[in-house]
Amino acid sequence: MQWLRKIARGLAAPALLLVIWQGVCEAGWVTPQALPSPYAVGLKWMEYLLPGQAYDPASQSWLMWVLSGELLRDAGGSLWRVIIGFLVGFVLALPLGLLMGANARLREFANPLIQVLRPIPPIAYIPLAILWFGLGNPPAIFLIALGAFFPVLMNTIAGVSQVDSIYLRAARNLGASHSRIFMSVILPAAMPFILSGVRIGIGTSFLVVIVAEMIAVNNGLGYRILEAREYFWTDKIIAGMLSIGLIGLAIDLAMDRLNRHLLRWHRGM
Amino acid sequence: MKPALEFQSVAQSFTTHNSHIQVLASIDLTIQEGEFVCLLGPSGCGKSTLLNAAAGFVSPTQGKVKFRGNLVTGPSPERGMVFQEYALFPWMSVEDNVAFGLEARGESKDVIQPRVAALLAKLRLTEFATRWPRDLSGGMRQRVAIARVLALDPPCLLMDEPFGALDALTRRSLQDELLQLWSELGKTVLFVTHSIEEAILLADRIVVMTHRPGKVKKDCLVALPRPRDPSDPAFNALKQEMGQLVMAEQHAFENAERLSFTAD
Numbered sequence: 001m002q003w004l005r006k007i008a009r010g011l012a013a014p015a016l017l018l019v020i021w022q023g024v025c026e027a028g029w030v031t032p033q034a035l036p037s038p039y040a041v042g043l044k045w046m047e048y049l050l051p052g053q054a055y056d057p058a059s060q061s062w063l064m065w066v067l068s069g070e071l072l073r074d075a076g077g078s079l080w081r082v083i084i085g086f087l088v089g090f091v092l093a094l095p096l097g098l099l100m101g102a103n104a105r106l107r108e109f110a111n112p113l114i115q116v117l118r119p120i121p122p123i124a125y126i127p128l129a130i131l132w133f134g135l136g137n138p139p140a141i142f143l144i145a146l147g148a149f150f151p152v153l154m155n156t157i158a159g160v161s162q163v164d165s166i167y168l169r170a171a172r173n174l175g176a177s178h179s180r181i182f183m184s185v186i187l188p189a190a191m192p193f194i195l196s197g198v199r200i201g202i203g204t205s206f207l208v209v210i211v212a213e214m215i216a217v218n219n220g221l222g223y224r225i226l227e228a229r230e231y232f233w234t235d236k237i238i239a240g241m242l243s244i245g246l247i248g249l250a251i252d253l254a255m256d257r258l259n260r261h262l263l264r265w266h267r268g269m
Numbered sequence: 270m271k272p273a274l275e276f277q278s279v280a281q282s283f284t285t286h287n288s289h290i291q292v293l294a295s296i297d298l299t300i301q302e303g304e305f306v307c308l309l310g311p312s313g314c315g316k317s318t319l320l321n322a323a324a325g326f327v328s329p330t331q332g333k334v335k336f337r338g339n340l341v342t343g344p345s346p347e348r349g350m351v352f353q354e355y356a357l358f359p360w361m362s363v364e365d366n367v368a369f370g371l372e373a374r375g376e377s378k379d380v381i382q383p384r385v386a387a388l389l390a391k392l393r394l395t396e397f398a399t400r401w402p403r404d405l406s407g408g409m410r411q412r413v414a415i416a417r418v419l420a421l422d423p424p425c426l427l428m429d430e431p432f433g434a435l436d437a438l439t440r441r442s443l444q445d446e447l448l449q450l451w452s453e454l455g456k457t458v459l460f461v462t463h464s465i466e467e468a469i470l471l472a473d474r475i476v477v478m479t480h481r482p483g484k485v486k487k488d489c490l491v492a493l494p495r496p497r498d499p500s501d502p503a504f505n506a507l508k509q510e511m512g513q514l515v516m517a518e519q520h521a522f523e524n525a526e527r528l529s530f531t532a533d
């Protein structure tokens with residue numbers, strides 16, 4: 001019952017917004033062109049979500065048919081790009097961050113370069129990405145990976161370099177080898193920082209994927225809302241935006257669960 | 270008697286970018302096998318530095334540290350360190366902390382499990398085996414840290430103000446437990462403390478250090494029979510005597526500080 005009440009409380013503000021929105025539309029203060037009513041958006045959303053063709057057992061399985069709606073294919077495409085792009089950025093940033101965090105000399109060497117590159121928003125790489133990779137998925141993945149790279153790198157460096165030396169001394173005193181110290185002491189001690197980098201990195205990836213899809217590819221949620229604008233389908237734009245919001249929320253909740261699990265030893269978790 | 274830990278003209282200085290300080294000046298000290306030695310001295314006189322040299326975390330700028338005749342060149346589980354801040358790994362359960370050294374040594378599960386269970390039982394921690402360190406009180410955490418070094422059965426324990434952060438009652442019971450373990454296991458112990466009473470309660474021998482640069486000011490045997498009783502007049506007489514020594518050193522230290530301030 002506790003969680004029911006919690007959900008009800010969480011839905012209060014969105015519900016209020018919907019009521020005001022519906023009211024504004026019904027009062028005729030805005031044209032449906034500028035802002036369609038929530039009801040119209042809901043209808044469009046259903047249409048966007050449901051399969052376009054009637055079910056035909058001969059050509060595809062029932063599950064494939066259920067998932068064949070445009071929204072689900074778009075969401076799947078965006079999510080796939082976020083995952084691949086994030087993984088590329090993460091796999092490059094984590095070892096580099098661990099190395100730089102552990103080695104002060106390397107850190108000092110690379111720091112000026114990182115400080116110059118880091119403030120450049122991933123979006124600013126779009127022209128270069130298109131020149132290098134053309135159109136399609138490669139530039140999109142490149143941009144997303146870039147968006148994930150710096151948050152993971154910076155936080156991993158910070159996490160590793162702030163590991164309390166007393167843990168290292170205790171581990172050495174107990175006879176741990178370098179590799180054991182790394183795996184059993186440095187990595188878990190840096191984990192809170194690394195995970196917060198991962199969280200920021202996924203957030204950035206999700207932001208970048210929408211922009212990348214508006215420019216480089218012809219599917220995905222970002223592409224779809226831009227396409228809808230060309231036809232003045234405001235209801236579809238809003239339905240797409242709300243889908244983006246809900247997926248972002250789902251990713252964040254999943255990350256929160258992962259955090260809680262991995263950092264269950266941590267104070268205040 | 271066989272020497273366990275030997276400091277031979279050990280000197281230590283640190284150079285930071287804007288200063289050079291001589292922390293230890295020529296320490297000569299031999300600790301016998303099985304002996305319980307307490308190190309007393311004013312704050313900042315280099316007690317932790319000396320202990321770190323014995324643990325092998327730093328090598329002294331001059332002189333040698335030897336353990337059982339061999340030059341100390343780095344940390345080793347044969348000289349188990351217990352820190353004032355416990356230094357338990359917060360991401361490991363109590364039993365994983367205690368098992369850490371055995372795992373590092375490459376022991377099999379069949380060896381580790383019974384050994385860890387026995388140590389947890391000995392230190393009255395069995396019911397906390399699967400808890401995180403953050404769930405434990407200070408006294409329990411320090412017992413875990415002691416179990417963690419004892420797991421590797423070190424011949425020598427180095428303890429840096431291990432009970433300094435505990436309340437008086439917890440401290441008393443841990444002192445008793447430590448003495449119990451010591452008489453049972455026959456370890457060599459080098460124990461740093463600020464408390465004169467603690468030193469007299471625990472030690473076979475008390476070494477008083479001078480203020481910086483640290484030297485051995487006085488090295489005396491504690492002749493009181495065990496178990497010792499702090500309300501015993503002989504205990505109190507010794508406490509008075511040591512107190513005066515340490516106070517004199519503390520005053521010298523404060524005067525030196527004042528001088529260095531006026532010099533600035």
Ligand SMILES: Nc1ncnc2c1ncn2[C@@H]1O[C@H](COP(=O)(O)OP(=O)(O)OP(=O)(O)O)[C@@H](O)[C@H]1O
Nearest residue numbers: 283284285292310311312313314315316317318319
């Ligand atoms: N790695 C280091 N670099 C520079 N100075 C250091 C270093 N380690 C210790 N010192 C200095 O050496 C002096 C002695 O430190 P140490 O920790 O050994 O004193 P202590 O006797 O243990 O003091 P306390 O009783 O407060 O623990 C201090 O002034 C400290 O600032």
Ligand SMILES: [Mg+2]
Nearest residue numbers: 316317318429
């Ligand atoms: Mg100290």
